[in-house]
Amino acid sequence: MTVPVASIASERLNSGLREMWYPVAPSWMLQNAPLGLTRLSQRIVLWRDAEGKVNAIDDRCPHRGARLSMGWNLGDRVACWYHGVEVNGEGRIEDIPALAKCVMKGRPLNRAFPAVERAGAIFVWFGEGEPTALELPEEISGGEWADILCTAHWKCNWRYAVDNVMDPMHGAYLHAQSHSMAEGDKTATMRARDTDAGFVFEKTNQSGVNFDWTEVGLTGALWLRLSIPYGKSAGPGGSFGIVGMVVPVDETSCRVFFWRCRKVSGWARNAWKFLYRARLESLHWDVLEQDRLILEGMDDRAREQEALYAHDGGIVRLRRMLEQLASAEVAAASAKTAGAREQA
Ligand code: FES
Ligand SMILES: [Fe+2]
Known part of the structure; x- marks a missing residue:
């Protein structure tokens, strides 16, 4: 068969x-x-x-x-x-x-x-073919940015973790009590915008207030990034950038990687790292725990019975992109097998 x-x-x-x-x-x-x-x-x-x-x-x-x-x-x-x-x-x-x-x-x-x-x-x-060049977002490529990597094991399929970042609207609800996502409108209209490496999904009625946009890109690795505005009390460096990647462990668990980034150099870099460790890191873990709890609480087959609405446009588009990549991989693998069979 x-x-x-x-x-x-x-x-x-x-x-x-x-x-x-x-x-x-x-x-x-x-x-x-x-x-x-x-x-x-x-x-x-x-x-x-x-x-x-x-x-x-x-x-x-x-x-x-x-x-x-x-x-x-x-x-x-x-x-x-x-x-x-x-x-x-x-x-x-x-x-x-x-x-x-x-x-x-x-x-x-x-x-x-x-x-x-x-x-x-x-x-x-992990690919069968020659590795492609790995180009990371500028926030984690050194230069003017400083990053701190945080990683955790989540008991959910990797795609739920990716969907979660592609959904800016959850910030105003799931993280409503957090130190950085309490502000702004709880309603929004959203749109997608193409970029060279992927696309941005953003609120049209608000920016620079809360978790208002997410970008996904494929540049050798699949990454997502977002930025959250920070007040002066959070130290130097302006908005707080997050670059996220997810690696599947197996079909029901994954490891998430989040780089927390700020544009700081010289003395400001040391001040930021100190402040981060002393005050912000535990607050960020609280936010990540909210994500983990909600995702681990979902049934593994949750995506088979969804009632999506306009705010989920980013997720739908990302899923389409990943499905196309999966089909291309499978087609390339079967062409390779057929070629090998012919030669045998
Ligand atoms: S040496 Fe590894 S199983 Fe025997
Ligand atoms: Fe979140």
Whole structure:
């Protein structure tokens, strides 16, 4: 029986698009020991070599399947705890210490994933094709901006976390009691506007008062950004910028990454970071907890029974964009399989 392409594409979307970079962990989480993670329903092991460069391969020993992340970091390779087999960053067996000679040495039995470290996070490429260039929004590309990364595990499908950011109107309700989203109109008309990398979804009757717009972009990674006006008491740097990304863990959980950004340099940067840690960070965690509670409380199939209205236009448009990407990925994968079959 042939499975319809639309249903394969929808499964692909649910478990995570592959042809893009994802932040998988904040840099601080990867110290000297190998780190085992599940991302896009795949187990991967990360480790740093002697220069600190990150390697990422399947977290499965080619011998009998133990998790390599339970073993040892030997720099250019990891050693399995079970019988000592060593696998390098290209996924090749480097050594089988229990045998003097073995034909398996040098075989690439593990998949290796391209990995880079940017903006205080480790990004991994899960696609089959060549990695595209990763261009991050200016707020987290250094320069005049300073950012602080916050990340959390949420027990909901990754698409609900993305939808949540694409919905500026929830700020005035879900976060109505928060320190930064109590102001402004509780009604709005909304519109979408194209950008080079995606689109903006914004209120037409209000800007610069509350969470009034969201932008989504695809520049090697899928990101969202927004800005929330801050008063003088919140220190230097003008509006507070947030860049968000979400990586699927499996079909019912994800890890969210939010970079909190302000345009500050020199002494103002230190003042802002100090103020942030001392006073604002716990307030922000309170806001994120509101998001987490509402999303984790929703049924995993909530999107099958929605009654959307005009404020959800951004979500509808974003979903369409993601569905098109999923269909393109599935079509490319099936063309590749058909090509390989012809050659065989
Ligand atoms: S399972 Fe890893 S060395 Fe045997
Ligand atoms: Fe929120």
